Amino acid sequence: MSATSAGGDKGNGVWALVRACLFLALLLSGIWWVLVDGDNGSWPLGAPAVALAVAVGVLAGHRAPTRWQLGGWLGFLPFFVVRSVLGAFDVARRVYHPKVDLTPAFFDYRIRLTTATAQVFFANAVSLLPGTLSAQLRGDQLVVHALDATQPVQRDLAILEERVARLFGQTASLAETSE
Incomplete structure (x- = not known):
């Protein structure tokens, strides 16, 4: 046996x-x-x-994620494309505007995703969206650089994290906002 x-x-x-x-x-x-x-x-x-x-x-030991959800992808891809396009227009507006309107800042964001794979995917997705950059990932804390601190960065990160949670089939409630 x-x-x-x-x-x-x-x-x-x-x-x-x-x-x-x-x-x-x-x-x-x-x-x-x-x-x-x-x-x-x-x-x-x-x-x-x-x-x-x-x-x-x-x-290097990378494996295919086995926990991705098709429904999560169907919700994540359009969200990501729309956010990327809107962010690109915002960056273009700032580049071509006579007075550059920037208020850069760093934010600490507590990640509530439960697996390392989902956390790293989230950090990378943050960096791919215009106007934000994942500067450092320490455990469940992500340091994010934003071009404009007057924007609702924490809320936008929470929305993105919710989409990533669905993508990975995580059922833990992410409804509360990070501090």
Whole structure:
């Protein structure tokens, strides 16, 4: 019985590795495709780059997230795209306005997400949205740099965190705002 059990565990490990490789390959291929504006002629360079990045990612121990929720993605992607576009317009407005209207500041934000993967994803998502940058992640504390402290940064971070929580299928209530 132990031989079967050990063989089953080994099989699960192989499938986990295959899933991780496929996930990373699809994710990185999508990123490549976006970066080259859908130019299919770039794949002679892109395919080896993606393969190398997958190999490095797997060797570094990265695994495919197994707890993402499809419904979470369906809610997160439109939210993220809309926020990115609005943020880009805000940055463009500030660049082309004769008087630059900036009030930069650092904020401490207590992350209520329960897994390290979700916390790191959240920190990276904060940095990808224009006007904010994750400066440091210490346990459940995220230091965020914002271009404009007069904006509701804490509220916006809480909204983003709620979306990330749904993405990872976390049911813990995030309704209260961070301090």
